[in-house]
Amino acid sequence: MRDKTQANSSAPGDGLVRAGAIVFFLGAVATLVTVAPLFLDTTPFPTFMFGLSMLMAVGFLMAGAGVLRSAAAGRRQARAAGVSGQLSEQ
Numbered sequence: 001m002r003d004k005t006q007a008n009s010s011a012p013g014d015g016l017v018r019a020g021a022i023v024f025f026l027g028a029v030a031t032l033v034t035v036a037p038l039f040l041d042t043t044p045f046p047t048f049m050f051g052l053s054m055l056m057a058v059g060f061l062m063a064g065a066g067v068l069r070s071a072a073a074g075r076r077q078a079r080a081a082g083v084s085g086q087l088s089e090q
Contacts, residue, residue: 012073016066024059
């Protein structure tokens with residue numbers, strides 16, 4: 001069937017979700033590295049490391065934008081299929 005999604009096809013927004021996951025992971029690692037000296041009673045890292053921890057939020061927002069973009073594309077595709085289906089029935 002041609003209307004089935006192929007396993008290797010990528011929908012709009014998939015790239016944003018993947019990039020968001022990578023940025024989120026980098027932010028999580030930066031957060032762990034930043035918080036570790038507080039528990040190990042060593043010298044804390046410089047302030048910019050706390051800024052890198054904000055990458056978690058940026059990655060989360062990127063992935064969310066990708067999900068919304070994918071959902072919007074799915075709605076457009078369903079709407080187009082519904083309109084063409086109605087036209088062929090008449």
